[in-house]
Structures are given as C-alpha cells and as structure tokens.
Amino acid sequence: MKIIARIRTDFPSKFAIPRQSGLLESLESRIEFEKEFENPDYVRGIEDFSHLWLLWCFSENESKGSSPTVRPPRLGGNTRVGVFATRSPFRPNPIGLSCVKLLRVEREGSRAVLVVSGADLMDGTPIYDIKPYLPISDLRPDARGGFSDEHADDSLAVEFPAELLHLLPEEKRKAAVGILAQDPRPSYHNDPDRIYGFSFAGFEIRFSVKEGRAVVQAVEKI
Amino acid sequence: MKIIARIRTDFPSKFAIPRQSGLLESLESRIEFEKEFENPDYVRGIEDFSHLWLLWCFSENESKGSSPTVRPPRLGGNTRVGVFATRSPFRPNPIGLSCVKLLRVEREGSRAVLVVSGADLMDGTPIYDIKPYLPISDLRPDARGGFSDEHADDSLAVEFPAELLHLLPEEKRKAAVGILAQDPRPSYHNDPDRIYGFSFAGFEIRFSVKEGRAVVQAVEKI
Numbered sequence: 001m002k003i004i005a006r007i008r009t010d011f012p013s014k015f016a017i018p019r020q021s022g023l024l025e026s027l028e029s030r031i032e033f034e035k036e037f038e039n040p041d042y043v044r045g046i047e048d049f050s051h052l053w054l055l056w057c058f059s060e061n062e063s064k065g066s067s068p069t070v071r072p073p074r075l076g077g078n079t080r081v082g083v084f085a086t087r088s089p090f091r092p093n094p095i096g097l098s099c100v101k102l103l104r105v106e107r108e109g110s111r112a113v114l115v116v117s118g119a120d121l122m123d124g125t126p127i128y129d130i131k132p133y134l135p136i137s138d139l140r141p142d143a144r145g146g147f148s149d150e151h152a153d154d155s156l157a158v159e160f161p162a163e164l165l166h167l168l169p170e171e172k173r174k175a176a177v178g179i180l181a182q183d184p185r186p187s188y189h190n191d192p193d194r195i196y197g198f199s200f201a202g203f204e205i206r207f208s209v210k211e212g213r214a215v216v217q218a219v220e221k222i
Numbered sequence: 223m224k225i226i227a228r229i230r231t232d233f234p235s236k237f238a239i240p241r242q243s244g245l246l247e248s249l250e251s252r253i254e255f256e257k258e259f260e261n262p263d264y265v266r267g268i269e270d271f272s273h274l275w276l277l278w279c280f281s282e283n284e285s286k287g288s289s290p291t292v293r294p295p296r297l298g299g300n301t302r303v304g305v306f307a308t309r310s311p312f313r314p315n316p317i318g319l320s321c322v323k324l325l326r327v328e329r330e331g332s333r334a335v336l337v338v339s340g341a342d343l344m345d346g347t348p349i350y351d352i353k354p355y356l357p358i359s360d361l362r363p364d365a366r367g368g369f370s371d372e373h374a375d376d377s378l379a380v381e382f383p384a385e386l387l388h389l390l391p392e393e394k395r396k397a398a399v400g401i402l403a404q405d406p407r408p409s410y411h412n413d414p415d416r417i418y419g420f421s422f423a424g425f426e427i428r429f430s431v432k433e434g435r436a437v438v439q440a441v442e443k444i
Contacts, residue, residue, distance in 0.1 A: 001223065002314050004306075020359035037314065041290035044304035048368030055277070055317060068263035082266035084226075084352040092224050092259065093350045095277060097319070099360055128315045130306040135367045137242035138321055138360070145357040146270030 003126040005033045007056070010172065011122050014060055016184035016198035019074070020087065021054075021098035022118040023182060026174040028103065031114040031127060038111035043130075051133035052102050052116065057126045058094035073187035074154070085146070096121070099133060155181045159215045167219040172201045180207060180214040225348040227255045229278070232394065233344050236282055238406035238420035241296070242309065243276075243320035244340040245404060248397040250325065253336040253349060260333035265352075273355035274324050274338065279348040280316035295409035296376070307368070318343070321355060377403045378436045389441045394423045402429060402436040 009029040011017050018024050031054075033042065046052070069080040070088040083091050100116035107113070114130070133139075158180045165173055185196055192210040195217055199205075206218040230252040233239050240246050253276075255264065268274070291302040292310040305313050322338035329335070336352070355361075380402045387395055407418055414432040417439055421427075428440040 004314050020356060022359040022362070037290075039290050040304075041302075042304045043306050044291060044302065045368070046304055046307035048366070049307065050364065050366040051362050053319060055315075055319070068259075068261050069266060080263075080266065082262075082264045082268055084265050085268035085271065085354055087353055087356065091351060092226050093277075095317075095351055097275060097277070097353060099362060129313060129317055131309055131319060132307055132368060133362060133365050134242060134309065135362075135365045137244040139362060139365060140244070140273050140321060140355060140357075141361065141363070142272065143355050143357045143361060144270070144272040146267070146354060 001057075001128050002036075003034055003057075004037045004129065005031050005127040007031050007054070007119060007121050007123070007125050007127060009119055009121055009123045009125075010175070010201035012199050014122055015186075016179050016200060017122060018120045018179070018182055021100055021120045023120070024175060024178045025101060025117050026178055027119060028115060028117050028171075028175075029100070029119040029121070030106075031116060031130070032108075033111055033113075040107070040110075040112040043105060043112050043114065046102065046114070046130075046132065047105055049102060049132040052100055052114070053129075053131040053133055053138075054096075054098045054100060054119070054121070054127055055129040055131070056096045056098065056121060057128060058089040058091075058096050059126055060089075060122065077187050095128065154183065156183050156209060156212055156214045157181075159213060161216060164216050164219045167221075168201070168203060172203075176200055176205060180205075180216070183209070183214070185209060223279075223350050224258075225256055225279075226259045226351065227253050227349040229253050229276070229341060229343050229345070229347050229349060231341055231343055231345045231347075232397070232423035234421050236344055237408075238401050238422060239344060240342045240401070240404055243322055243342045245342070246397060246400045247323060247339050248400055249341060250337060250339050250393075250397075251322070251341040251343070252328075253338060253352070254330075255333055255335075262329070262332075262334040265327060265334050265336065268324065268336070268352075268354065269327055271324060271354040274322055274336070275351075275353040275355055275360075276318075276320045276322060276341070276343070276349055277351040277353070278318045278320065278343060279350060280311040280313075280318050281348055282311075282344065299409050317350065376405065378405050378431060378434055379403075381435060381437045383438060386438050386441045389443075390423070390425060394425075398422055398427060402427075402438070405431070405436070407431060 197206040419428040
C-alpha cells in the first residue's frame with residue numbers, strides 16, 4: 001500500500017476527534033499529496049464532485065491487533081459487537097473510510113492541495129486513496145444504521161465564556177464549540193468534578209461536564 | 223493486507239459487471255469468510271445494518287500500473303480525468319469500494335455467510351474489509367456526482383424473448399434483464415450487426431444492440 005497523501009488537521013492527537021466523518025462540517029483540513037502524486041493531473045476534474053471518500057491508515061492502532069469483537073463507546077462500553085459490524089479502528093486491516101466535503105482545490109507551487117471539511121482524522125494521517133462520492137451508488141436513503149442511529153442525538157450543551165472563546169482565531173471557534181457539543185470525554189467517563197482537556201488548532205482547551213453541559217474552564221496557546 | 227473473505231457472484235469474468243454497486247439490486251452474492259475470520263463473532267450484530275461497505279481488491283488489474291489520468295467509459299473514452307476524480311480500477315492502490323445491501327446472515331456449518339445484493343464484483347474477488355453503512359456520516363443527500371450524475375440514465379430497452387428467458391432459472395431472470403439494460407457492451411463499441419456475449423450464472427447470453435435496444439439472440443448453458 002502506497003501513501004498517496006497526508007492530511008493536515010487541527011488534531012495533534014486522537015483525543016476529541018469526531019467519532020465519524022461529516023459530523024462537524026466546520027472542521028477544515030488540507031490534503032497534501034506526496035511527491036510521487038503531486039502532479040495536479042491526479043485530481044483533474046475533481047471539483048465536479050462535492051464530496052470525496054478518503055481511505056486512510058489507522059496508523060495509531062497497529063499495536064493492538066484485532067479481536068473478533070469490540071465494545072463500541074456509544075453502547076456504553078459493555079456490549080460486544082462483531083468488528084465487521086462496527087467502524088472500530090481495531091480491525092484485521094487497519095483502513096479507515098471517511099466522507100469529506102470538497103471545499104476547493106488550491107495550488108502550492110506545482111502541487112495541488114485539496115481543502116476539505118468534516119474529516120475525522122488526526123494530523124498527519126497517511127491517505128491511501130481518494131475517490132469521488134457517487135450519489136448513484138453511495139447515497140442510500142433507505143439505509144438503517146443500527147445502534148449508530150439510536151445514538152445520533154447524544155450531545156452536550158456548551159458553555160464557552162466569551163473571553164475564552166475570543167482567545168481562539170475566529171475561524172476556529174465554531175469547530176471548537178462543535179467538538180465540545182459532541183462530548184469529547186474519553187469513553188465511559190462521567191466525573192463532574194474532573195477537568196478534561198484536548199488540543200485543537202494549537203490551543204489546549206480545558207472543560208468540565210456536569211448534567212449534560214460542557215463548561216469551558218481555560219484556553220491556552222500551546 | 224489480509225484477505226478476510228471472498229465473494230461468490232454470478233460473474234466469472236469482468237465483462238457485464240455493473241459499473242457501480244447498487245445499480246442492480248436483483249443481483250445476489252455470498253460473502254464467504256476465510257478460515258481465520260470464519261468465527262461468527264466477527265459479524266455479531268451486523269443484521270442491525272441494512273447496508274454494508276466492501277473494501278476489496280481490484281485483483282484483475284495489477285499489471286496495468288497507474289497513470290495520473292484515466293478515460294472514463296461514460297465520457298466516451300476520449301476525455302482524460304484525474305484518477306482520484308474517478309472510481310477507475312487503475313489507481314495507485316488497487317482497492318475498490320462498494321455498497322451492498324445485506325439481505326441475511328446464513329450459517330454454513332460453523333461459519334457465517336453474508337448474503338448481499340447489488341455487488342459489482344467478479345466471482346472470487348478478495349475482500350479486505352466489511353464496514354456497516356452509517357447514515358449519519360455516509361448518507362449525503364446534497365452530494366453532487368459530476369459526470370456520473372449526467373450519465374445516470376443511460377440505459378437500453380431490453381427485448382428478451384420468452385423462450386430464451388425461460389432457459390434461465392427464475393431467480394436469475396430479473397438480474398439478467400437488468401444487466402442488459404445497463405448496456406454491457408465493451409466501452410466505445412457501437413456496431414449494430416455485432417453479436418456480443420457475456421457469462422452470467424452459468425449461462426452464456428448473446429445479444430445485439432440496435433437503436434438503443436438490446437435484443438437477446440441466444441442463451442446457452444456453459
């Protein structure tokens with residue numbers, strides 16, 4: 001498997017990355033092609049498509065191996081489900097599948113860069129393939145999503161004091177609030193007195209969660 | 223990359239396979255797990271999902287290598303488009319992505335077999351991964367599909383004489399008509415006097431095409 005590109009996102013670690021792609025359209029990322037694939041011909045005509053699939057490497061999970069079943073965080077961490085019935089990273093072949101929105105194609109010298117939104121990838125993640133989203137085959141309005149449907153609406157209210165929010169660059173604020181609304185605590189945690197933190201866009205954001213409400217306590221430049 | 227399963231379809235060769243998944247729901251296939259992954263635990267809970275993604279190997283195309291651009295058959299074969307703007311099999315990493323409908327999970331002795339519809343794969347194709355289709359991230363009602371939208375309605379009328387159609391097993395007839403409607407001629411062919419043929423479900427089906435009409439000429443058991 002060749003690495004064709006790497007993605008540049010605002011997440012230096014896995015913590016607080018959205019659980020699936022497309023949940024946070026306010027997140028922008030850049031797909032930078034590797035030397036061998038930087039010829040803009042590789043993406044000729046890609047602007048005709050609004051959405052793209054990324055096939056990428058779960059590069060952080062190699063050591064864990066795979067078991068036939070996993071315990072999805074959204075099921076509370078106690079229910080075992082077959083790995084092929086989940087999008088878990090702990091699978092026989094560590095390949096992720098994400099749908100992103102194509103915002104624009106930029107040029108950086110001689111190479112093309114794809115600017116996309118909605119990616120659920122860590123900064124630097126290796127990309128193996130990019131394919132256009134084809135509504136004719138990929139859009140399935142009648143699809144049922146099992147437990148992912150039932151937990152689609154789990155979200156927190158967010159209290160982000162204005163003086164803290166304004167420490168972030170304006171174009172990052174909406175995404176930061178969105179990340180908090182998606183409850184970025186580690187799975188199965190529920191301690192109202194604990195201060196959690198995550199890194200995003202060069203800032204450390206600290207927050208607590210009480211009664212379905214995320215309250216931001218501090219924002220610090222890293 | 224480990225092969226986790228192989229798919230059993232009615233297509234012994236690439237000829238006449240639908241151009242994308244989901245175009246022919248009447249096509250049924252069976253996904254048979256390899257020995258290492260035959261433990262039914264691997265698919266525990268998969269029945270909760272109506273659709274699945276298959277990541278699979280373009281096993282027939284290894285020799286061709288890849289160029290930055292390809293010429294999609296649906297654009298008449300003369301227009302060059304970047305490989306990452308197409309679903310062409312001739313790409314840096316030969317991985318295909320298909321969405322199929324999960325009809326049921328069967329047992330064969332101790333192993334689970336997934337019966338699916340709408341696959342666009344050749345018989346015996348190696349499968350690398352199976353993931354559930356998650357509407358929350360995979361269903362994009364606002365997606366635009368570029369040239370694939372414009373050519374979504376290219377199809378042929380089909381004339382399949384009853385005495386020939388009845389040579390096929392009843393459960394294969396609908397799919398056979400569907401294959402013909404999708405114009406299974408090799409790309410760029412348009413010779414009204416030529417007899418074309420394809421193998422499907424153990425039969426050789428021969429037909430001609432004139433003025434947007436596929437006319438079946440012969441059906442023979444192979």
